[in-house]
Amino acid sequence: MKHKWSLLTFVAFGLFILFGQQYQWFGSGNPDSFPKLPASPSFEISKTHDGEWIGRRVDVTGNNMCERTAITGKIVDGLATxxxxxxxxxxxxxxxAESNELVLYASNRQWDYRFSATAGINRIQGKWHLTNGPCKGTWYLEKQS
Structure with missing residues (x-):
């Protein structure tokens, strides 16, 4: 009897995984399904934030694979890179330009990062998470003079 329950549990788990992958219940590891940077935004771009920026991404889950890391880059003609x-x-x-909201699109082939923030004059801060991993947290950038 125990053997039948073990076999039934194993088959049910296999079906759950199969259907979960088919219907993307677990998030996707397929980079083609990750959101891509549009050719142009659907709003007026703010150019008041142009310059060099440095900051950090902070994980709040405590998971080892979600390392804290620096973020560096610049904003030129309203495009943040x-x-x-x-x-x-x-x-x-x-x-x-109207809401000071920033949404970033990632180019990682493995991880589906989602970053959003609100921009102030010298600081940008917001939240981030992975759709296909356990990581999430906050992040910020400070404008360099």
């Missing part, structure tokens, strides 16, 4: 220093992931996006 930033880099996560620990793995070289490039983040790009624009700041909305």
């Amino acid at each position: 930033l880099s996560l220093t620990y793995n070289g992931t490039i983040l790009k996006g624009w700041i909305n």
Whole structure:
């Protein structure tokens, strides 16, 4: 009897994994499904934040794979181009002139990063998470003079 329950549990788990992958219940590891930077934004771009920026990404989960890392980069003509220093992931996006909101698009082939923030005059801060991993937290940038 125990053997039948073990076999049934094993088959049920296998079906759960199969259907979960098919219907993307677990998030996707397919980089083609990750959001891409649009050719142009659907809003007026703010150019008041142009300059060099340095900051940090901070994980709040305590998971070892979610390392704290520096973020460096610049904003030129309203286009933010930033880099996560620990793995070289490039983040790009624009700041909305009306709302000062910034949404970044990542170019990592493995991790589906999501970064959003609000821009102030000398500081940008917001939240980030992975859709296909356990990591999430806060992040910030400070404008360099």
